Amino acid sequence: MPLGERAGDKSESRYCGVETQFNDDMPHVLAFNLSHGSFDFVVAPLMDPAYQPSLMQKESGVSGVLPFAGSDLVLSPSQWSSHVVGKISSWIDLDSEDEILRVDSEITLKQEIAWASHLSLQACLLPAPKGNSCANYARCVNQILQGLNSMQLWLRIPLVKTDNDTMDVVNSSNLDDSWEIWNSFRLLCEHHSQLSVALDVLNSLPSANSLGRWFGESVRAAIISTDCFLTNARGYPCLSKRHQKLVSGFFNHSIQIVLSGEPVHSLPRINSDLAANNNDNNVDGVQKHPLRPYLDYVGYLYQRMDPLPEQERFELGYRDFLQSPLQPLMDNLEAQTYETFEKDTMKYIQYQRAICKALQDRVPDDKASSVTTVLMVVGAGRGPLVRASLQAAEETGRKLKVYAVEKNPNAVVTLHSLVKLEGWENIVSIISSDMRYWDAPEKADILVSELLGSFGDNELSPECLDGAQRLLKDDGISIPSSYTSFIQPVTASKLYNDVKSHKDVAHFETAYVVKLHNIARLAPPQPVFTFIHPNRSIDKSNNRYTKLQFGVSSDTGSAMIHGFAGYFDAVLYKEVHLGIEPSTSTPNMFSWFPIFFPLRTPISLHPGSSLEVHFWRCCRPSKVWYEWTVTSPSSSPIHNTNGRSYWVGL
Amino acid sequence: MPLGERAGDKSESRYCGVETQFNDDMPHVLAFNLSHGSFDFVVAPLMDPAYQPSLMQKESGVSGVLPFAGSDLVLSPSQWSSHVVGKISSWIDLDSEDEILRVDSEITLKQEIAWASHLSLQACLLPAPKGNSCANYARCVNQILQGLNSMQLWLRIPLVKTDNDTMDVVNSSNLDDSWEIWNSFRLLCEHHSQLSVALDVLNSLPSANSLGRWFGESVRAAIISTDCFLTNARGYPCLSKRHQKLVSGFFNHSIQIVLSGEPVHSLPRINSDLAANNNDNNVDGVQKHPLRPYLDYVGYLYQRMDPLPEQERFELGYRDFLQSPLQPLMDNLEAQTYETFEKDTMKYIQYQRAICKALQDRVPDDKASSVTTVLMVVGAGRGPLVRASLQAAEETGRKLKVYAVEKNPNAVVTLHSLVKLEGWENIVSIISSDMRYWDAPEKADILVSELLGSFGDNELSPECLDGAQRLLKDDGISIPSSYTSFIQPVTASKLYNDVKSHKDVAHFETAYVVKLHNIARLAPPQPVFTFIHPNRSIDKSNNRYTKLQFGVSSDTGSAMIHGFAGYFDAVLYKEVHLGIEPSTSTPNMFSWFPIFFPLRTPISLHPGSSLEVHFWRCCRPSKVWYEWTVTSPSSSPIHNTNGRSYWVGL
Structure with missing residues (x-):
């Protein structure tokens, strides 16, 4: 049953799962963990962990029945698909130096995924890559992804603490930064939309900036080990402030919690003796599920969240949804x-x-x-x-x-x-x-x-107001008197995938209006173009060119840039301003979502290296457009040359 | 007139040009340099260098006639297109901090290119980027390239000496390495096929490895300054051994020489007084063109080259021409x-x-x-x-x-x-x-x-010989007894562009048989897959997985990897081998050209960083295919997953 009610929240994060051991009595696994334990789903191994293809072949010439956890008939189709996430054998290691283990791993992975597909599971949990190499694992998963039904693959990634001292060494392989493994894996699989992350939350946490990167990624689950929990004054499990904050972040980003591990708190009321555990079929109402206190605490954290503000509820449906900017000059609004x-x-x-x-x-x-x-x-x-x-x-x-x-x-x-x-x-x-x-x-x-758009001048306010300036007395006042656009680099894998799904260059050369949510903001916004009205300068051109340098905080670790979030701030008159630039935004205003400029090829930024970005505003008699590119750490193609993909008509 | 005859060579490098000063009497410029001076073409400024748009506007409100070098009528269309390369005003600086200069530069560049297009010139020489930033210059050139007729744009790049000592600092912007500027410029312009390089050859030369990179690029011209020339015993100009070797490389890669600068040798027979120069319309047959001794020397170098070997002549038409590998198992040969x-x-x-x-x-x-x-x-x-x-x-x-x-x-x-x-x-x-x-x-x-292909096993020799092995006695001999494939990373901008021209992913996931010529080999080849016959091992699988590390020599500087050249070597029996791996290749054999595996996104490799490459050979009952990727310095997508784009049928 869900963790509780939070006004306005209908996201997946209401549901909580539990990681279980191999057990071929799946009806019991469900009864024990769901009916009895109040979890919403189990993350359960699909195959006996003792199975290894190379051993089987030696034992018998004929191909026997694979040792799966139960047949497809032991649960109803809807039980399988709603309540079971398949846990792929954790011993597999496709990048082992041992070729037999490598080949065994590939065969097993493919057999288990095929079985999970047969059961129409919604997701499978893939074990974390072992070591720092994951190319062969990724190659095999990528082959699987090409022919997969709608199932999601959750790659388990431990949230290990990065050691900041090693961050200064540019280009050194940051062995400690598990985000790098994920980044490499998903690049090898080309940002496949069915590949996502299950974060393994451990006792110690990386820095807030390092953690922040995950909110731009496709994270579906957070597996919280019982080891993470502290003990409160009454002997019950609880989480540190930092862990609490992280869990709130998960709730806010539709990330499901999965509890994992053995109970480590001895509570007076429950018999934590392991005899009361999985193997006891005669579960009665008195004996609690051993992880119930942990689940109760997670439920408490969920219920404690502030209700979603009215405006957020209204905007829920727009989160990370790409819209084309308005063209109010060319088109008449409805x-x-x-x-x-x-x-x-x-x-x-x-x-x-x-x-x-x-x-x-x-x-x-x-x-x-x-x-x-x-x-x-x-x-x-x-x-x-x-x-x-x-x-x-x-x-x-x-x-x-x-x-x-x-x-x-x-x-x-x-x-x-x-x-x-x-x-x-x-x-x-x-x-x-x-x-x-x-x-x-x-x-x-x-x-x-x-006349302002999300990026200030993008609905051609400069051209309109220049045209209207002759209506104004020489000492007259324009409201707004100036406006400035801003950008900041972001990780936004969801947006990147949505743009990529169009399979053309044009969509990567288009700016979108979007309620940004599932993103990581990697550096503070910087101003791009400013326009002042009335424009008394000799050079009346509204062409603009700005070059910006962004540095990513050194405790972030490596980061991926999928594009730029854009905002504006306008001075209406003297100290009265209006805008959506996050640090100065006008509260309770909903007319503008940010704008998003994508990059055709996402850019990996190593710690300590800086990002150089160029934005142009180009004008011709019939249209205005932006071009943009990155020149450091390496050069991208110039996006939207001559406004070939995206422009605003005059 | 051409530099001379070289048996078998019909390439562009027979023609030699000369860089001239601004002169609005174009018929004189041609007469003086071509008829009189024996050059084949001139690289001549198209616009008075005193022109600056911002000055013009201030001087007169009406837009006057632009100060071009002559009207289109002063030369015949074929004279313009065959004998004149347009030299864009060298003062332009589109990345200046001075906005007026920047805007003037953009206007002038666009005006001059428009004029050159009007004249149907074959090429224009763009001045070298000033400083280390070129984003705005590239943005403007990229805009021009989108709508250009067949004209080529030659970006002038000085061949400056790189300082090896600074190379160890990874990721530092190698200010000294002009190849980096070119690399950035062409990445910004997305490897546009009409953008190429004119190398400015100066007095001192970078290392041979550094120079070697240019032979994988689209270099059309080499501008040799008179300052480069030494003086021989008889007082005549000549080049150092290193310069001579470089010029031979240009001749072998269809790169045209352009002579530039004032004469710096006083020869007894010619009057090198500047009065005999451009402004003298009464050129008579006695007075030589001031750069004639330099041209004669270049002609001497050309004529001195060895004639093209018979096999090279036969293979000329195949140079850098992509062919699909044979499928002799599925198809019958003709x-x-x-x-x-x-x-x-x-x-x-x-x-x-x-x-x-x-x-x-x-x-x-x-x-x-x-x-x-x-x-x-x-x-x-x-x-x-x-x-x-x-x-x-x-x-x-x-x-x-x-x-x-x-x-x-x-x-x-x-x-x-x-x-x-x-x-x-x-x-x-x-x-x-x-x-x-x-x-x-x-x-x-x-x-x-x-049964061997260019990559050894790529025509399915392993599968065929495994199938035939039952025909062989237990102690029988297979000829060949083994074979090994090899790869090496290469710069190959021509091949990259040819693959890219198909505008799909499939062509980037296909291997091609190709007579490699316009490429730079960045590291020695390394073995990939080996097959031994008869195959007496227990594991009969012909699946293979190999991970390779390539280091690029530190005096190369940064490099661009467009893909991998592939070869094979076969042991026929004991010490008798056969193969095309360059260091051990069998001489005078023409059955196999190398194979080329492209990369969807070229990879920039900074000095000191290494390249990690993965190759897989995957088998299914009906087909065999390769997958490949790069994981360092950053991860590429896995190419040709499941053999979706390229496979060999069984």
Whole structure:
């Protein structure tokens, strides 16, 4: 039964499993661990560990029945698939120097996987690679993956502590860093989407940065050994603060917990004598499952989590889901899109604050009743900024004349009824025109717009506002007055696989709007391009070129970069800003998810080496696009040359 | 006019060019350098070097005529395209910190390339990247390459001397190694096939290993400065031995020489006064071109080269041309193929030597007239090994009985007429059967076969000979008695581009037979798989797995690995061997070109780091295939998993 209820959370991490020993009485294994023990699934060996193909052949010429744990008939198909994760024989070692062991291992692995497929199990747990070489193991798993049904393969990886002292030696094989083994294995298997990780959580933990890398990977399970548990004042098992934090991370990333090992706590109420264990078929309701106190503690950690905030619940379905950015200049937005964005109260509160300050700067208090400020909302949509402007005028007691300029004729219809409904006819003029081409009767004191995309300029705010700048008085104010884009390198294997699934270059040369969740942020974001409005400089070009250097913290270990997360921050007016750059983001705002720029070939970064990234913004009369590349530690192809795959139309 | 005649050589390297200064009188430039100076082409600036777009804009609002060297009409179209390589303004610097210079450079580069395209020039010379950063330059060139006509872009790269002392520092940016700049530039431009190199040859040269890397790259021209030349006893220019050897390498790789710079030798016969130079329109036949002595010397070096050997001439058309390996087991060879291979005299001489030794070991001299040796040729084809066997019997005075087993019914027809023609009816029995399934009337003393491919076992010799082994007496001899495959890492940008042009993964997972020429061999070959016949071991499996480590010589600098060259060596009998592994190859043999295993993503190897390579030979009842990958310095995908792209049918 699930660990408990957490408001808003419907993820897999509610379910907890237990690792069991080989037992060919599978109905008993399920009864003991699930019905009696309250676990949701077992990770159970499928084959007698004594089996070795080379021994069998010597013993008998005929090929006998393989010593699997029960036949397929001992459990119902749904029991097999819902409650059993197959545990592949842990003795296998496909990279052994011993050729007989190597060949035995390959035969056994293939037989067990074939059996698990026959049972339609959802997943199999592959034992951790032994030693630091895994090429032959990966070659065999990769062969299996090519023809596999929907089963997942979980590669067991121990979360060993990395020794920071050895990190400075560049390019030395970091024997201690198990992430490197995983990275090598999945590169050999080409990021196959059915290959994922089961982390073996041990007594001591690597640094937080080192652990953080796993949240960008496809981790399906965390196997927590009973050895990890401390003992609380009442003699019950509990986890250290660091382990607790890690487990919360697992819960937040849909990673299932699997408990493993023998009980190491002697509790007064339960008979921890091993006689009460697996071999006792007469389990009664009084005797507890020996790992029950551990499960109870994990359940307690789960139930203790804060409920998911409302906004997170709303955004659950968008997590790590790639969307194409809007093209509001080329396409007209739909009513539903306006509807959604207009609900972003926080955004309009910030705009109202900025307009208030601008009005006060523009007109001193003593002239408030005599001077009328001309304010143009360029890109008025269905009117939220018109409303914010009028509220700002009311708040500050300034007199206002508003022009609402909108190119989408459908939105203009709504604008007209809004103005009528609110009785704004004397204050607001509606102009059905593209701001770049409108011939205005007078110039504005304040130009207000909301043309920003997730990456700031990516919806062509610079080009639109340059075109509208002639509407503004020489000393006029633009709100926003500037905006800056930001990027940071991320591990994002899920996003990488989703882009790769299209099997073309074009999707790797496209930026996506995405609610980033299953990612690891490898370095703080850095600014990329800044635009200032009004643009009074001589060089009016909106082409940009920026080169950035990112260093990854030395206690992270090696890392994989699948691409860049992009954000923006905008100065609306003076100290009033608006943005999604994580360190300064405006709270409770939902209009923008981050943007993601993928890399065609992920880049492995060794500890101590730095990442050099280049971003270009290129303009032609008909379109604007970005190109990007990496030149260090090694050079990537230039992505999206000439905007061949991804561009925004003017 | 060409440098001279070299028997068998029709390559581009017969033509020599000269780098000239800006001169808007192009007809004079051609007359002076070609008609008068005997050069074949000029590398001439297309635009007045004083031009800078940002200065122009300030001077006049209207866009004036660009200061190109002459209009398109001053030369005929064929003069432009045959005799002029456009030299892009050398002041451009697209990676300058100075944004105005950067933008000016981009505009100028695009204008000049557009002009060169308009003139249908065959190539333009791009100035060398300034400093160690080239990302913006590469971005701009990459944009240009996407829409370019057939014009080549030659990126000028100075052949600077690398300082070996700094090479030990792994991953330090090797500022001194200009190959790194080229490598970065072409990676950014994704190995574009129209981007190649013009090497600037200077006074001092890097190590031979460092230079060797360039022969795996697309180098089109070598610009030799007059500063490189020494003075011989008679006061004439000449080159050092090392420079001479390098120039020979250029000639052998179709690289054109371009002479550059002011004359630095004062010769008695020529007036090297600069007044006799470009500006003098009244060139008469008496005054020599100032660089004529240098050209004469280069011509002398060319004419001094050994004529191309007959076999090289025959193989010219196959250089770096990818062919699919034969599948002689699945397909029947054609008469023409037999015809070609039967001409390989050297191969059959080696077989005859091996058979002689085997006959002598099998039958002592004193029993020569009494004992008849049973010899089976398995895969007899049209009979060359039958002939070699009979000649060996004659040479050693041994009595022979031959079974010629052949599965191709078309070749059996030829075999019958051969036996009749030669009167071998009493000695030779022809068996029309697959050796694996023939039910023989007696067992053989000697089993002779020629089933080897370029990679030894790749035409399934192991499987065929395993199948035929039951035909051999327990103490019988197999010729060949063993064979081993070899690989070595190579730079091979031409092959990489040819594979890439198919735009699919399958071609990157296929091995090709290819006459390797435009490649750099980065480390000595190492053995991969060995097969021994007859196979008396208990484990009869022909699966193989080998892991190899290659170190690249530290004076090479960084290197690029596009794949692996493969070879074989076979022990026919005792000390008689046959093979194409370069260090031990059998001379004058033409039956086998090497094999090439590509890598999907080329691997950059920094000095001091080593390359770890894995090769597998995998067998199933219906097919045999190889898988391969690299795990160090970083992991590649496993190539050709399950033989999905390339396999040999059984």
